[in-house]
Amino acid sequence: MDAAQLRAAFPVLEKSAYLNAGTCGPVPAAAQRAAVEAWRLGTEEGRGGPFYERLIGLSDQLRERYAAVLGADALDVALMSGTSDGCGRVVAGLRLGPGGEILTADDEHPGLQGPLIAARLHRGVKIRAVPLAELPGAVSDNTKLIACSHVSWHSGAVAPVAELSKVARARDVPLLLDGAQGVGAVPTDVAELGASFYAGSGQKWLCGPVGCGMLWVDPAWLDRLDAPTPAYRGLETPSAGLSGALAPGARRYDLPSQDLAVIAAAVAAFDVLADAGLAELQAVAIARAAQLAEALRDAGHEVVPRGDSTLVSWGVDGGDDEAVGLRDRLLEQGIVVRDLPGAGRLRASVGAWNDDDDLHRLVTALA
Ligand SMILES: Cc1ncc(COP(=O)(O)O)c(C=O)c1O
Numbered sequence: 001m002d003a004a005q006l007r008a009a010f011p012v013l014e015k016s017a018y019l020n021a022g023t024c025g026p027v028p029a030a031a032q033r034a035a036v037e038a039w040r041l042g043t044e045e046g047r048g049g050p051f052y053e054r055l056i057g058l059s060d061q062l063r064e065r066y067a068a069v070l071g072a073d074a075l076d077v078a079l080m081s082g083t084s085d086g087c088g089r090v091v092a093g094l095r096l097g098p099g100g101e102i103l104t105a106d107d108e109h110p111g112l113q114g115p116l117i118a119a120r121l122h123r124g125v126k127i128r129a130v131p132l133a134e135l136p137g138a139v140s141d142n143t144k145l146i147a148c149s150h151v152s153w154h155s156g157a158v159a160p161v162a163e164l165s166k167v168a169r170a171r172d173v174p175l176l177l178d179g180a181q182g183v184g185a186v187p188t189d190v191a192e193l194g195a196s197f198y199a200g201s202g203q204k205w206l207c208g209p210v211g212c213g214m215l216w217v218d219p220a221w222l223d224r225l226d227a228p229t230p231a232y233r234g235l236e237t238p239s240a241g242l243s244g245a246l247a248p249g250a251r252r253y254d255l256p257s258q259d260l261a262v263i264a265a266a267v268a269a270f271d272v273l274a275d276a277g278l279a280e281l282q283a284v285a286i287a288r289a290a291q292l293a294e295a296l297r298d299a300g301h302e303v304v305p306r307g308d309s310t311l312v313s314w315g316v317d318g319g320d321d322e323a324v325g326l327r328d329r330l331l332e333q334g335i336v337v338r339d340l341p342g343a344g345r346l347r348a349s350v351g352a353w354n355d356d357d358d359l360h361r362l363v364t365a366l367a
Helices: 003-008 029-045 049-070 083-093 110-123 132-138 161-171 219-224 238-243 249-253 260-276 278-298 319-332 356-366
Strands: 077-080 101-105 126-130 143-149 175-178 197-201 213-217 311-315 338-340 345-349
Touching: 003 260, 029 049, 029 260, 049 077, 049 197, 049 213, 049 260, 077 083, 077 249, 083 110, 083 143, 083 175, 083 197, 083 213, 101 110, 101 132, 110 126, 110 143, 126 132, 132 143, 132 161, 143 161, 161 175, 213 219, 213 249, 219 249, 260 278, 278 311, 278 356, 319 338, 319 345, 319 356
Parallel strands: 101 126, 101 143, 143 175, 175 197
Antiparallel strands: 077 213, 197 213, 311 345, 338 345
């Protein structure tokens, strides 16, 4: 990885200490160019055959890229609008009914909590939440799904995935990992993780546009997960009419439509990272996040206990209001972090594209 070359790929880094990839990654100029070209094609040449051929070809390319970062077969990867989409499709598609329980962690993101609330309201499913680290010991005979983050968006703690997947497999209970803060940021080989489903975002650590993401489905669960919206891409032969079959593999879960600009920009962004070496980028980012956590602790901040991840959160005296105020004051100085509502915390997301100066600017501005 050439650090200077990597930084130069992201225009926002010229003026900002951009530490917000956990919300949305920095957008590489190459992704902007790809999106503009997609819109030029549609606007100037119309959205006819060539436009759709390009959309289909690039969708396949994006699926292959997502499969590569997950260490998976492209056949087992569906294209989503983001992590929430993938989580929702799994929770809704598992045929869970009254009395069954979904076990989850107590600091999950609304993108996972929403589908859980809907399962409780619409299907009478019981939801039980425990601390992320305690999940493996909390699985009960009544647990029909374990659904939790790979990496907690609040603390940056990493779920005890090895233990959890072992318990899940022993009981034939599916394990859904919300990988919004996982994929692109930390190693995400799905065979090693041992989950049944892995949902991820394209716009965060993979630096794509908003509106792209993935869902990996273990083939062992394909027949037990309903496909709610199979459309053109989700059918084996779209022209077969009502006698048609669902597409083989996870393509049946694809969201029904996506804009060419989104797909093209997602592929271009991915390639910027892949050219630099995804595994190396992850290792650098994890090390740099640890460096920031230490610097914040040294400066007297209360860093929330975390894991080997790319997120660093710390408490702000004065709670939520003060956290929002501080976030905005940092923004005025060109330092982009987010607040975590309800927790009185700020969170910095550290990528391999961040340099020492970005971290120093944050620590100094907080002094
Ligand atoms: C842990 C977690 N899950 C889900 C989401 C939602 O992701 P998306 O916007 O891709 O649906 C986020 C985004 O912030 C997140 O941090």
